[in-house]
Each structure stands twice: as structure tokens, then as C-alpha cells.
Amino acid sequence: MPNNTNAIQVTDLCKVYRVPVREAGLTAALRSLVQRQTREVAAVAGVSFAIQPGEVVGFLGPNGAGKTTTLKMLSGLLQPSGGTVQVLGYTPQRREAAFLRQMTLVMGNRNQLQWDLPALDSFELQRAIYRLPADTYRQTRDELIGLMEVGDLVHKPVRNLSLGERMKMEFIGALLHRPQVLYLDEPTIGLDVTMQRRIRSFIAEYNRRYGATVMLTSHYMADVEALCRRVIVIHHGHVRYDGALSGLVERFAAYRQIGISLAEPTDLSAYGQVVASDGGRTTLRVPKADAARITARILADLPVRDLTIEEPPIDDVIEQVFAT
Amino acid sequence: MRHLFDFYRTTMKLAVITQLQYRTANYFYMIGMIAEPIIYLVVWSTIARAQGGSVGGYTSGSFAAYYIVWTLVRNMNIVFTPYGWEWRIQHGELSAALLRPIHPLHRDIAYFAGWKVVVIILWLPLAAALALLFRPELHPTWPGILTFLLAIWGAYLIRTMLLWCLGMLTFWTTRVSAIYELFFAVELLLSGRLVPMALLPSWAQHLARYMPFQWTFGFPIEALVGQLTPAQLLMGLAMQILWIGIGLAGVGVIWRQGMRAFTAVGN
The missing domain is CATH 3.30.70 (Alpha-Beta Plaits)
Known part of the structure; x- marks a missing residue:
């Protein structure tokens, strides 16, 4: 950790995409061959916030608000167009190995497990990728399997698991290296109510047990209400609200x-x-x-x-x- | 280094387990691949017989040996293709790989190397069946055998680097498949895949000297079935190392530039 005590420090963060534009029709198509027109779209426009170590923060906004773009800049997948980001003292866009070993990004609609093999085999690969000592790996793995109550499922090929069961395995795989920063992008999307509840309590327990910092985006407000005391609301690339969840109700209801x-x-x-x-x-x-x-x-x-x-x-x- | 070795061992083990599950599919794929060398073999054997028993020093038996070993070398040449890069980017697989503290090239090399182990095991009975059918003539030497065992992996690494360089063009264009088709045509002609290098016109042989293709195809086969001198064997291995180095440097440069382009727009 750097001198800065915040786990995540974001200052005037911007992301501008240049997108091609073209009128319909043959003339426009021919014109675009010699003169390519583009326009700039600001997906994130001057966002600033700071998150303390161990905080669980809901990152809310409608589709296209800039949530995922922000999370990608915070995880190093996107270069900011302006502003600065510091996560655990690292600049994410440099994607230093030491930084990547301390964070994880879980996206509810993406599958990182080996489809044809039992999840245990994928976990073993995570151990090798993150250079985990055998004892630490086994202890964390068994602990997470216990927390998720999936002891009887880890030997089944992933392709034979239900969506919810797969998501549980995804979480275990993503947390085996005990990351200090978790970015969770719609982690409960498509899951039934029981499974959503299970995932929520798992996140809460992980946060409590390891003191991890969590940023969560979700369209299910039950996720946010159960996990986050603080929310940051983003709309059209701007922060509209940053404070207690209860304060949001007080101010905007x-x-x-x-x-x-x-x-x-x-x-x-x-x-x-x-x-x-x-x-x-x-x-x-x-x-x-x-x-x-x-x-x-x-x-x-x-x-x-x-x-x-x-x-x-x-x-x-x-x-x-x-x-x- | 110990950690990297552990990663390679674990990834290769997973690849072996996965591909053994698909052994039937792998077998059918390999059998389907045999049609191509058999056509070449039949054509060249016919030409050899018509020319009094041999053409360019190759008899029917030595053509049989060449094209049977060809089937293994062809399989060793299969790596992650440029077609896959578009899929890899669109489906977020590359983004996921970028979040791991290890370069994705290691994953590809290790995974496909594990797959090759399965391929070699499956190839042995296939080669035996082809040998019974076509009666190959080969008189391998120990240096030749040793060089062949190294050269098939050298070929694999050269082709991995080359196709990574091509595949990464996806960062800038969605028309990589067209470039790959052109690459593939040149490779087919100048690698020893279509015809042994010795049978190419001299200008083509001269041109091939400046390209990496013969070191991925013709050289490994000739190391086993040809009559290369120890100096030629060593020169071949040195050329493979050179092309692996050139390929690796190319990967490094294109990767750095490509990452700038990719992280500017993301997926």
C-alpha cells in the first residue's frame, strides 16, 4: 500500500471513445472511403471518488452510464483519456503483475472456467497462475468451497453445472488468490433469488473475513441493499451521488x-x-x-x-x- | 522460472486431460487430414515410376516416408490461428487473460504443447497403419532422430510466433483472415508441405532460404527421412532458433503496440 490510505483513488477520470459516423446510402459510403468521419463520445466525464480499504461500495447507474467503462479503467483493461487512478498504490493501466495478483474482476456474464473439466482442475490452474503456495491454496480453496457449500459439485465437469452453480465456482476461482480489491460487475445477473442470496452472503463474508475492498455494480437493488452502506450513482459519465444508501433515499425520494x-x-x-x-x-x-x-x-x-x-x-x- | 515451469506443467496437464476427452474427435480430425498427403504421395509416386523409379532423388518408398512423417509435422504445425483472435477479443477471453499476472502467450504455448502430446500418442498407430499400406523407405541416423525430436518442437514454436504476429493484427483490422490466406498460400508453396524442398525450382529454393517456412515443415521431415549431414542438421536447428527469436521479437513489438490500441477501445 502506498502513503495514500485509500484503497481506490479516482481523480477527474475521463474516457472518450471516438466512434465512426456515416449517413445511410451509397453516396455516404463512397464519401467515407476518402473522408472518414468520427465523433467523440464521453463514456466517463470527470469522475472522482475515493474508497477506503474494506469498504463495500455500490456503483449504480442505468445501462450506458459508464459503470463498466470505469471498472475496466480501475482494473487496467482500459486506458483513461484523462485523470488519474490509483488502486492499492498501483496505476492499473500498467498492469503490473504485483497489482494483478491483488485484484479480481468478476463479470456475471463471462465464464473463465474450463468448460469440460471439473472446477477443481480450473482452481489448480489458478494456483499456478497466481503462484500460490500449495498449503495456502488448499486452505483458501477448501474455505471458499465450504462458504459456497459446493463440496459435492467441484468434481463435476463445469458443463454439467447449472448457471448458479457455475457462478459459485467462478467466484471461488476468482478469489483463490485472496484479492484485496474486488470489482463485481452484475455478479448475480440471471440467477434465481435463492442463488442471489447465497452469492450476496458469500461476498459479505469474504469482505468480513479478508477485509477486502469491494466495488459492486448490479441492477438488482437487493444486492446493493444487502451489501453496500455507500453508493456511488453515475449517469451520463458523471457522478450524481456519492454517499450513504440511506442518504440517497432521503435526498432523492x-x-x-x-x-x-x-x-x-x-x-x-x-x-x-x-x-x-x-x-x-x-x-x-x-x-x-x-x-x-x-x-x-x-x-x-x-x-x-x-x-x-x-x-x-x-x-x-x-x-x-x-x-x- | 520455477513458477513458470509449474504453470507450463499444470496447463499442459489440463490440455492433455481435456484433449483425451475428445480423443475420438481428435482421431477423426487426424484421419481427415491424411487425405492431403496421400494425394501428394500418389501423384509423386506415379511421377517417380513414370521417370524410371525416382524423381529428384526421391523413390516411391522415400516419398512414402516423407509424407507419413508429414502427417505428424502437419499436426505439430497446428497452433492458435488468426481466425481465433477475433473470437478471443469479441468474447472477452483476451480481457480475462489480461487480468492474469502472466502473458497470454505462455498459455497458448503451454496449452497447445499439451495437446501435441495427445496428438503424438494418437499418431503412432496411424503412422503404423500408413507404413503397412505404403511401405516407406527410411534409414534414420541417431543424429537425425535426435534432431527430428527437437525440430518438431522448434517448428511448433516458430509457427506459434508467426501466427501470433498475424493474429494480433486483429487489434487494428477485422480482415486478418484475408492476410492469413495469403500467408497460407506462400507457406504451402515454400515450406515443403506441398512438395519436398529439393523438388522446387532453384529460384523458389533460393527465395525459401529467406523465409521461415521450410524450418517449420520441410526441415523436420528431412531430418528424419533425408540424408542430411550433421552440419546441415545443426544448421537447421540454428535456423529454427533464429526464427523463434525473430518471431518472439515480432510478438513483443506487435503486442506492445496492440495493447495500446486494445486498451484504448477495450471490449
């Missing part, structure tokens, strides 16, 4: 949800927007500033059996951030 249970079904549309109605239970959406006043009115006007005031689902809040 423009409304509250009031759940009301009545003895008989009643039309409550006069009090707010009805978002759900199931027998005697109705959920209303009301402006945050009016929540207390409307609640008082409902309690005064109606024979309420039960009433709750809730923050809106995080997905809705994120949508709100992108809309502003």
Missing part, C-alpha cells in the same frame, strides 16, 4: 408510501395516488412534504386498523435520481 388497513375496501384516491389495493389494504403514494398532514387526515377521517409510512423502494429512488 420525493414521496412516501402510506399503507392503510381498513375494515372495508374504501376509495382513498382523494388522499393520494393509489399504487396498490388488496381487499382492505391500500398503498398510497404522497408527496414527502405532505406525508404527515395526509396521515393525520386519514386517521381523523377513517376507521384505520393499521397504518404504516414507508420510504419508497430503492429502485424507484434510483429512477428518480436518473430523472433529475
Whole structure:
């Protein structure tokens, strides 16, 4: 680790792609032979943040926001067009072996295991690649296999495993060298709810046990809520929010949800927007500033059996951030 | 060095295990590959008989020996092709390789070397069957045998370097397959694959001296079946080392430039 105490330090990071543009038609095709036109697209435009060792940070944004581009610059797969990145004191784009031995990038849609062989064989290859001493390797491998509860699956050829089982093996393979920095890009994509939960608890346990720094992108807000106290929201290449997950709700949630249970079904549309109605239970959406006043009115006007005031689902809040 | 050796040993072991699983497919592939040398063999044997028993010093028996050994050398020449580079980049395999603390060239050399071990084992009965069928004449010497055993691996390394250099052009163009076709045509003519080097016109033999191809094909075969002197055997091995060095330098230069291009746009 360098003098800088941050595990990840990003300052004014930019990535500009030059993409070819051409009008449709034969004339444009002929013109492009002699005069190639391009335009510049800023995928990441001046992003700055710092992450402490051991932090688990959600990196959120809609498709095309610049999340994966940023993660690739942080892992050394892409050269920044501007700005600086330091990860564990290294400049990722140099891809020094000492840096690569301390990080991992897990992408939910990519398979790094040997398809025809049992995962154990792929793990053995990881041992050789990362120069792990035999004892350390065996200990970590068995520990991770135990955490993932896949002891009976590691002997089966990878091609015979389900998607979720393969993902578990991917995680074990990616963490055998006990990386200090984990970039997880949609790690639970396509998995069922049970498997998502399993992966989440595995990440949390790895973070707790080894003090690793984790950056997570996910479209499943359950992943973020379960793992991240802090989130960085990126949109159109700019950081829109960097802070506590709870603060995100506080700052961007423009409304509250009031759940009301009545003895008989009643039309409550006069009090707010009805978002759900199931027998005697109705959920209303009301402006945050009016929540207390409307609640008082409902309690005064109606024979309420039960009433709750809730923050809106995080997905809705994120949508709100992108809309502003 | 110890760690690199461990990586090579582990990767080769995985390749052997994987390819043994595909032994039937490998066998069918090798059998399919036999059609080409058999056609050459039949044509040249016919010409030799028509010319009174030999052509350019090759008899039917020595042609049989040449083209039977050809089948092994051809298999040793199979490496990761330029066609695969586009797939490798599009499917993110290269990105994954770049995140590992070892150069991807090591993986390719080690994996295909492991595969070759399986190929050699599978080739032995095939060669025996071809020998029964075509009655080869060969009188190998111990220096020739030893040189052959080294030269088939030298050939493998030269071709790996050359096709890596070609494949890496994918960093700049998606039309590498067209360049590869041109490379392949020159290689076919000037390597000893289509016809033994001794039967080429003198201008072609002269041209071939400045190219790497004969050291990947003709030389290993002739080391075993030809009558090369010890000096020629040593010269051949030296030329292989030279071309491996040139290829490695080419890989180094193109890789550095290619990485700049690739990490500018990524995948």
C-alpha cells in the first residue's frame, strides 16, 4: 500500500471513445472511403471518488452510464483519456503483475472456467497462475468451497453445472488468490433469488473475513441493499451521488408510501395516488412534504386498523435520481 | 522460472486431460487430414515410376516416408490461428487473460504443447497403419532422430510466433483472415508441405532460404527421412532458433503496440 490510505483513488477520470459516423446510402459510403468521419463520445466525464480499504461500495447507474467503462479503467483493461487512478498504490493501466495478483474482476456474464473439466482442475490452474503456495491454496480453496457449500459439485465437469452453480465456482476461482480489491460487475445477473442470496452472503463474508475492498455494480437493488452502506450513482459519465444508501433515499425520494388497513375496501384516491389495493389494504403514494398532514387526515377521517409510512423502494429512488 | 515451469506443467496437464476427452474427435480430425498427403504421395509416386523409379532423388518408398512423417509435422504445425483472435477479443477471453499476472502467450504455448502430446500418442498407430499400406523407405541416423525430436518442437514454436504476429493484427483490422490466406498460400508453396524442398525450382529454393517456412515443415521431415549431414542438421536447428527469436521479437513489438490500441477501445 502506498502513503495514500485509500484503497481506490479516482481523480477527474475521463474516457472518450471516438466512434465512426456515416449517413445511410451509397453516396455516404463512397464519401467515407476518402473522408472518414468520427465523433467523440464521453463514456466517463470527470469522475472522482475515493474508497477506503474494506469498504463495500455500490456503483449504480442505468445501462450506458459508464459503470463498466470505469471498472475496466480501475482494473487496467482500459486506458483513461484523462485523470488519474490509483488502486492499492498501483496505476492499473500498467498492469503490473504485483497489482494483478491483488485484484479480481468478476463479470456475471463471462465464464473463465474450463468448460469440460471439473472446477477443481480450473482452481489448480489458478494456483499456478497466481503462484500460490500449495498449503495456502488448499486452505483458501477448501474455505471458499465450504462458504459456497459446493463440496459435492467441484468434481463435476463445469458443463454439467447449472448457471448458479457455475457462478459459485467462478467466484471461488476468482478469489483463490485472496484479492484485496474486488470489482463485481452484475455478479448475480440471471440467477434465481435463492442463488442471489447465497452469492450476496458469500461476498459479505469474504469482505468480513479478508477485509477486502469491494466495488459492486448490479441492477438488482437487493444486492446493493444487502451489501453496500455507500453508493456511488453515475449517469451520463458523471457522478450524481456519492454517499450513504440511506442518504440517497432521503435526498432523492420525493414521496412516501402510506399503507392503510381498513375494515372495508374504501376509495382513498382523494388522499393520494393509489399504487396498490388488496381487499382492505391500500398503498398510497404522497408527496414527502405532505406525508404527515395526509396521515393525520386519514386517521381523523377513517376507521384505520393499521397504518404504516414507508420510504419508497430503492429502485424507484434510483429512477428518480436518473430523472433529475 | 520455477513458477513458470509449474504453470507450463499444470496447463499442459489440463490440455492433455481435456484433449483425451475428445480423443475420438481428435482421431477423426487426424484421419481427415491424411487425405492431403496421400494425394501428394500418389501423384509423386506415379511421377517417380513414370521417370524410371525416382524423381529428384526421391523413390516411391522415400516419398512414402516423407509424407507419413508429414502427417505428424502437419499436426505439430497446428497452433492458435488468426481466425481465433477475433473470437478471443469479441468474447472477452483476451480481457480475462489480461487480468492474469502472466502473458497470454505462455498459455497458448503451454496449452497447445499439451495437446501435441495427445496428438503424438494418437499418431503412432496411424503412422503404423500408413507404413503397412505404403511401405516407406527410411534409414534414420541417431543424429537425425535426435534432431527430428527437437525440430518438431522448434517448428511448433516458430509457427506459434508467426501466427501470433498475424493474429494480433486483429487489434487494428477485422480482415486478418484475408492476410492469413495469403500467408497460407506462400507457406504451402515454400515450406515443403506441398512438395519436398529439393523438388522446387532453384529460384523458389533460393527465395525459401529467406523465409521461415521450410524450418517449420520441410526441415523436420528431412531430418528424419533425408540424408542430411550433421552440419546441415545443426544448421537447421540454428535456423529454427533464429526464427523463434525473430518471431518472439515480432510478438513483443506487435503486442506492445496492440495493447495500446486494445486498451484504448477495450471490449
